[in-house]
Amino acid sequence: MNEKIRMMYSEAQVDARIRELGAAISADLDGEEVHLVCVLKGASFFACELAKRMTVPVYMDFMCVSSYGNDTRSSGEVRIVKDLDTSVEGKHVLIAEDIIDSGNTLHFLLEEFRKRGAADVKICALLSKPDRREADVTADYIGYVIPDVFVVGYGLDYAQKYRNLPYIGVLDI
Ligand code: IMP
Ligand code: MG
Secondary structure, X not given: OOOEEEEEEOHHHHHHHHHHHHHHHHHHHOOOOEEEEEEEOOOHHHHHHHHHOOOOOEEEEEEEEEEXXXXXXXXXXXXXXXXXXXXXXXXXXXXXXXXEOOOHHHHHHHHHHHHOOOOXXXXXXXXXXXXXXXXXXXXXXXXXXXXXXXXXXXXXXEOOEOOOOOOEEEEEO
């Protein structure tokens, strides 16, 4: 339990970046309502802040998925733990995710929402670690591209800890 956390992006920096993302997404949506899907639990802080910075009508929905496999390596198989409340058929879906690592989670969700008949599916991720990619997934909006480090805070956890840190930090174990 000698974990040290090094600040990577301060609360003010993250806040400013989310405002930029919200403005860019709103401009692209041009008044259309969006079905904002928050991927629990990691994206909860990000999705709520992003929703606050969007100027189009936002319908918020929540989904919880988990990947089979051990803690450090996902197996690529994703399972729905909690599904959305509402159908996405004909909707403009925007998935809010905390971080894209292997890309397996988002690859699964993209396929799933397309199968369900969404009008279109876009991805907004607060963070992306492209060096770790296994699945072919490209996000439409990314907060920060980061190297292969383990980050916590702003919703991201290490064994369920540190989600509530108001900034993004690198965990040195
Ligand atoms: P993927 O399916 O491998 O892209 O996994 C994405 C999920 O892994 C994220 O939603 C996070 O919950 C978790 N994850 C990946 N990298 C990190 C990290 O650096 N810190 C905390 N969680 C992470
Ligand atoms: Mg997650």
